[in-house]
Amino acid sequence: MRLLIASTTKPYTTATTPQPPESSVNHTEVSHFSALAASWWDPYGSSRLLHLMNPLRHDFLRRCLSASPPDPAQKLDILDIGCGGGIFAESAARLSMAQSVTAIDPTPECIAVAKRHQRSDPLLMEAGRLNYLQTSIEELHNHTTTANSAGARGDREMKQYDIITLFEVIEHIRRPYPFLSSILPHLKPGGWLIGSTIARHPVSWFTTKLMAEDVLGLVPRGTHEWSQYLIPGEIREWARREAELNTSEGLGWRTMGVVYVPGIGWREVRGSEEVGNYFFGVRKRGDGV
Amino acid sequence: MASTALLRRVLALPPHLRRSVYSSATTYHGASQPDIYDVVCIGGGPVGLSFVSALRSHPSTSALRVALIDSQDLSTARTTKDTETFSNRCSSLTPASLRFLKQIGAWEHAKKERTQPYHAMDVWDGVSGSKIHFDSVDQQQTGLLDAVAEMIPGSRFQASRRKYEVEDVGVATMCENANTTSALLQRLHELDEERSKDRLIFDMLEKTRVESIDLGPESKDKESLDLSQWPIVTTSHGRIAARLLVGADGANSPVRQFADIPSPGWDYNQHGVVATLDLDQQSTAQNLRTAYQRFLPTGPVALLPLPGNKASLVWSTTPQHAAKLKTLSRPDFTAAVNAAFRLMPLAWRENATPAASTGLPRNFPRIASVQEGSIASFPLRMRHADTYTGHRIALIGDAAHTIHPLAGQGLNLGLADAEYLAQRIAYGVDHGMDVGSCWTLDGYNSDRWAKNNAVIGVVDKLSKIYGVGSGPVVWGRSAGVEVLERLGTLKGWMMGAAAGVK
Ligand SMILES: Cc1cc2nc3c(=O)[nH]c(=O)nc-3n(C[C@H](O)[C@H](O)[C@H](O)COP(=O)(O)OP(=O)(O)OC[C@H]3O[C@@H](n4cnc5c(N)ncnc54)[C@H](O)[C@@H]3O)c2cc1C
Numbered sequence: 001m002r003l004l005i006a007s008t009t010k011p012y013t014t015a016t017t018p019q020p021p022e023s024s025v026n027h028t029e030v031s032h033f034s035a036l037a038a039s040w041w042d043p044y045g046s047s048r049l050l051h052l053m054n055p056l057r058h059d060f061l062r063r064c065l066s067a068s069p070p071d072p073a074q075k076l077d078i079l080d081i082g083c084g085g086g087i088f089a090e091s092a093a094r095l096s097m098a099q100s101v102t103a104i105d106p107t108p109e110c111i112a113v114a115k116r117h118q119r120s121d122p123l124l125m126e127a128g129r130l131n132y133l134q135t136s137i138e139e140l141h142n143h144t145t146t147a148n149s150a151g152a153r154g155d156r157e158m159k160q161y162d163i164i165t166l167f168e169v170i171e172h173i174r175r176p177y178p179f180l181s182s183i184l185p186h187l188k189p190g191g192w193l194i195g196s197t198i199a200r201h202p203v204s205w206f207t208t209k210l211m212a213e214d215v216l217g218l219v220p221r222g223t224h225e226w227s228q229y230l231i232p233g234e235i236r237e238w239a240r241r242e243a244e245l246n247t248s249e250g251l252g253w254r255t256m257g258v259v260y261v262p263g264i265g266w267r268e269v270r271g272s273e274e275v276g277n278y279f280f281g282v283r284k285r286g287d288g289v
Numbered sequence: 290m291a292s293t294a295l296l297r298r299v300l301a302l303p304p305h306l307r308r309s310v311y312s313s314a315t316t317y318h319g320a321s322q323p324d325i326y327d328v329v330c331i332g333g334g335p336v337g338l339s340f341v342s343a344l345r346s347h348p349s350t351s352a353l354r355v356a357l358i359d360s361q362d363l364s365t366a367r368t369t370k371d372t373e374t375f376s377n378r379c380s381s382l383t384p385a386s387l388r389f390l391k392q393i394g395a396w397e398h399a400k401k402e403r404t405q406p407y408h409a410m411d412v413w414d415g416v417s418g419s420k421i422h423f424d425s426v427d428q429q430q431t432g433l434l435d436a437v438a439e440m441i442p443g444s445r446f447q448a449s450r451r452k453y454e455v456e457d458v459g460v461a462t463m464c465e466n467a468n469t470t471s472a473l474l475q476r477l478h479e480l481d482e483e484r485s486k487d488r489l490i491f492d493m494l495e496k497t498r499v500e501s502i503d504l505g506p507e508s509k510d511k512e513s514l515d516l517s518q519w520p521i522v523t524t525s526h527g528r529i530a531a532r533l534l535v536g537a538d539g540a541n542s543p544v545r546q547f548a549d550i551p552s553p554g555w556d557y558n559q560h561g562v563v564a565t566l567d568l569d570q571q572s573t574a575q576n577l578r579t580a581y582q583r584f585l586p587t588g589p590v591a592l593l594p595l596p597g598n599k600a601s602l603v604w605s606t607t608p609q610h611a612a613k614l615k616t617l618s619r620p621d622f623t624a625a626v627n628a629a630f631r632l633m634p635l636a637w638r639e640n641a642t643p644a645a646s647t648g649l650p651r652n653f654p655r656i657a658s659v660q661e662g663s664i665a666s667f668p669l670r671m672r673h674a675d676t677y678t679g680h681r682i683a684l685i686g687d688a689a690h691t692i693h694p695l696a697g698q699g700l701n702l703g704l705a706d707a708e709y710l711a712q713r714i715a716y717g718v719d720h721g722m723d724v725g726s727c728w729t730l731d732g733y734n735s736d737r738w739a740k741n742n743a744v745i746g747v748v749d750k751l752s753k754i755y756g757v758g759s760g761p762v763v764w765g766r767s768a769g770v771e772v773l774e775r776l777g778t779l780k781g782w783m784m785g786a787a788a789g790v791k
Contacts, residue, residue: 043727051728055720091721096352119508119515121532121723122325 040085040113047087050168053258053266054087057167057196057279058095060256064192064281067251075099076162079186081137082169086114086130092165093130094123102161104133104140137182160188166195171229177238184242189286196279200229203275232273232280239282252283322514323505323521326354326492327724328714329531331499331522331544333359335380335466336686336703337537338473339393343711345480345491346393349718350711356492356529358522363474363495372402372596377563377663379601380469381407381461381580381593381697386704390469394479398472405463405595407578413648415585460580461697463593463601497524499538502547505530519725520547520681533725535683535710537703540672542688548679554672554691557752559588560611561667561694562604565660566626571598581653582695583630588752589695590629598657602626603694611666619659626656669693671749673742678734681725683710689737692745693752702741709737 039045070076080089080103089103105111111134118124118132133143141158164187170176180193187193198204205226213221232255239245239253246252256279257272272278328344330337341357344350382390390396481491501523505516520534536544545552572578578594588605595601604626606614614625631649672691677684686703710733716722717729 054728055716055722058720090723094718094721094723116511119513120518122514122516122530125514 038113040087040110041117047085049260050084050087052260053196053277054091056256056258056266056268057088057165057194058091059268060196060254060279060281061163061165061192061194063256064194064254064283067283068190070097070162072097077159077188078102079140079161079164080104081164081166081183083114083132084110086117086132088165088167089114089130089132090118090121090124098129100128101130102133102144103130104135104137106134106136108134110134137179137186140186158186160191161186162188162191164191164193166193168196170195171197171224174225174228176228176230180235180238181242184244184284187284189284192281192283194279194281196277198224198229198277199231199274200226201231201275204229207276232278235280235282244285246283246285252285254281255279323516323528323530325530325532326356327532328353328355328535329520329522329529329533330355330357330535330537331359332537332539332542332686332688333357333361333363333470333493333495334537334539334686335469335473335700336707337535338363338470338477339390339395339704340535340537340685340707340711341491342393342395342473342476342480343389343707344714345477347711347715349715351480351484352490353714353718353724354490356494358494358497358499358524360496360498363470363493374660375403375565375595375599375601375663376465376467377565377601377660377665378466379463379593379595380466380700382464382469382704383461383701386701387462389704389708390472393476395469395472395476398475398479399464399468400472402596403465403468405578407460407463407580407594409577410460410580410582411650411653412582412584413650415583415647463595466700494524494526497526499524499543502534502543518680531681531725532723533681533683533714533730535685536688537685537707538688540670540687540691542684544682545674545684545688548682548684550674550676550679550682550684552672552674552689554670557588557605557669557671557693558608559605559669559693560608561669562602562606562611562614563663563665563667564602564604564622564626565595565663566592566600566602566623567657567660568598568600568654569657570654572596579650579652581630581650583648585629590626591695591697592630592654592656593697600654600656604629605669605694608668615664615666619661622659622664623656626659630656671745673745676734677706677738678727678730680727683730683733685710690741690745692748695752696744696748698744698748702744705740706733706737709733 040047042048043051076097077099078092078101080092080101083089083103083105084107086103089101092098093101103114105114111132114132118130124130133140135143144159164183166183170179173179183193198208208224209226213224236247236253239247255273257269257274258266258277258279259269259272260266260277328341330341337357337359341355344353344355387396390399477491477493484490499522503521503523505519505521507517508515516530519530519532521528521530522534534544534547536542536548538544542552572594574596580591580593582589582591585606587607587610590604590606591602593601593603604611604614614622617625630653631647670691671693674684674689677689685706687699689706690702692699692702713729713733714724716732717724717726722729
């Protein structure tokens with residue numbers, strides 16, 4: 001069998017744990033990951049699999065939005081949590097449907113790399129199109145409310161987004177449910193929270209811990225904490241407990257399992273969401289939906 | 290400092306590009322900010338124009354800001370109204386090329402009365418008289434390409450194997466390049482009218498010479514826009530920056546030179562003599578037409594049908610012979626062409642040679658005269674760029690490859706490049722990619738390079754097998770042709786090549 005379930009979690013990522021009043025950022029992990037910052041935009045570096053996966057993120061996003069397609073004239077505000085070097089954030093900011101992308105990561109080196117790369121694209125340098133912030137989700141309102149106070153309506157509450165993305169992040173979070181819940185106030189009614197992660201399953205232990213870290217060394221050892229992985233059912237259970245989320249299949253809840261096939265690339269494989277990499281999307285109720 | 294090293298890695302280029310990038314980055318002195326485009330296409334030949342039309346026709350790419358630059362006045366490329374004269378620059382368009390031109394809305398603007406489909410091709414060996422007849426039914430056979438892959442050592446034809454598209458058009462359709470070009474220009478004009486409100490996004494820069502291509506300036510500080518890895522095209526009209534610079538600029542491609550992409554190959558030591566001919570047979574649109582090609586020791590000579598009693602000649606021969614042919618009077622040239630198709634090469638006296646023994650097909654027309662001023666010649670070479678892409682660079686058409694005209698594939702390969710690159714860009718736009726990055730371009734390079742290389746390899750080998758006048762190769766090749774005529778599979782291969790395997 002040449003079919004592998006690949007581990008492509010980010011080589012470094014946000015390590016946000018919601019434990020106020022202390023900073024939610026785990027500094028050991030932040031410094032561990034920042035050492036790898038140079039490789040984000042190297043096409044043959046350790047982020048290659050993430051680059052290759054990026055188109056599928058867009059395919060999945062579009063599939064979620066198809067539940068009730070937004071009016072093309074209405075441009076969307078997007079928040080990307082754990083943006084790393086900006087692979088998804090940049091691509092989202094180029095979409096014709098995007099009004100703005102706010103991309104956050106607590107690792108300073110990530111934000112530095114992301115900003116440096118942003119400068120090589122005049123489109124992304126247009127005012128307001130792509131904003132990187134070195135922050136955690138808990139601190140975000142401190143940045144955006146000030147940034148937004150000059151906005152049209154002078155919002156008293158924190159800025160809300162049409163789409164919030166969370167790619168390859170929650171497997172690094174020690175207490176994922178409070179973390180997920182802390183995101184919801186940032187989501188507009190009717191908006192989608194979209195993420196990707198790896199399911200906890202013997203297969204994913206084999207591929208992401210044993211093969212990717214120990215045997216092949218594709219990603220640094222300690223990148224994954226297999227026991228923290230969530231299976232799709234667990235995320236859906238969390239979503240059902242959140243009254244403001246719509247979890248009915250297709251309209252408010254979606255998953256898509258993807259598999260990396262060496263030599264071919266990432267492919268959607270039905271059912272694989274139970275054993276390896278998968279996307280999930282869940283929608284906030286409201287605005288007539 | 291660490292950040293310099295980082296920058297280098299972040300902006301990593303393929304090694305063959307690096308040299309030109311760093312050398313020119315330091316020599317650039319730009320004052321004002323260049324005008325920024327998503328796609329700058331240099332070259333408004335049939336390939337460049339079809340590429341730009343494809344971008345402008347597709348909903349995902351129609352909003353890209355595109356510039357097309359050509360040093361020529363493209364409006365003069367129109368065909369003449371006169372139906373009695375035809376340009377000597379004609380190409381046989383395969384069904385795959387026609388489908389592409391229809392899909393982008395260009396073919397409906399072509400003057401159909403000036404195009405000529407043909408339904409069969411007769412090929413025979415001028416030394417042994419062995420012959421092989423192809424017709425469009427053969428296309429439907431399967432496994433043809435595999436057969437050839439086995440026949441020709443080293444051929445990578447299998448890599449390009451695909452099902453043929455069987456259409457009603459027969460083997461291929463002869464069309465003057467100017468007819469194709471002016472259809473594409475009309476289509477671009479039509480698209481401009483449709484979208485006149487956002488006129489800014491497409492600029493046709495004709496009669497504009499590319500003076501230089503450099504990389505952009507280093508940015509002044511660590512905050513502002515950094516175009517140091519963007520190609521900046523300086524023309525007689527100013528400077529423009531390209532997110533993606535496409536070289537559709539022909540065999541001597543300035544874009545390829547800027548990107549420092551080697552394009553190895555060899556000269557065939559042959560020239561292609563082209564001319565427009567009058568035949569003694571008059572046909573109507575209803576007649577089924579045949580193309581003819583005879584392999585002579587000096588190279589192949591081909592007669593390709595045009596409407597009425599017209600035909601297009603492509604005669605590949607030695608440079609000396611080509612030079613001689615161009616000096617002949619029209620009646621003498623006509624006699625030479627008749628001889629090339631009808632005589633045994635060493636005899637050159639028609640009545641001494643019984644026609645059937647030369648392999649001459651029945652119904653083969655006699656050439657009555659040659660159109661005034663239509664005789665021209667060009668050197669034949671084989672070139673294939675090592676890669677079609679670099680950082681913010683893509684090559685299409687003759688800029689990427691030139692091949693021997695014996696299978697009539699040059700333009701068809703270029704149109705397929707244009708179609709595929711435009712498709713990749715549409716995919717890139719839909720997925721938020723930087724369309725100048727390797728994430729968009731790699732797929733174009735890997736797909737088209739392998740396919741073209743397979744065709745180039747087979748055409749090159751055929752031209753070599755048939756480029757030798759005597760000895761075992763002649764014996765071997767005529768035996769080969771006869772065996773294959775019976776097998777039917779090689780026929781299918783050549784049909785596949787002529788009809789355009791997509
Ligand atoms: C006489 C002849 C007969 C042929 N017959 C056939 C045939 O039967 N079938 C077939 O498939 N192929 C045939 N070919 C090959 C075919 O014509 C080419 O493959 C085809 O024209 C390639 O198109 P292109 O657009 O890539 O390049 P070109 O047609 O060469 O166009 C290049 C364009 O780039 C422009 N350009 C170049 N440099 C610059 C610059 N510095 N600044 C601005 N503009 C620039 C030129 O003005 C030109 O318009 C033939 C070729 C020749 C020469």
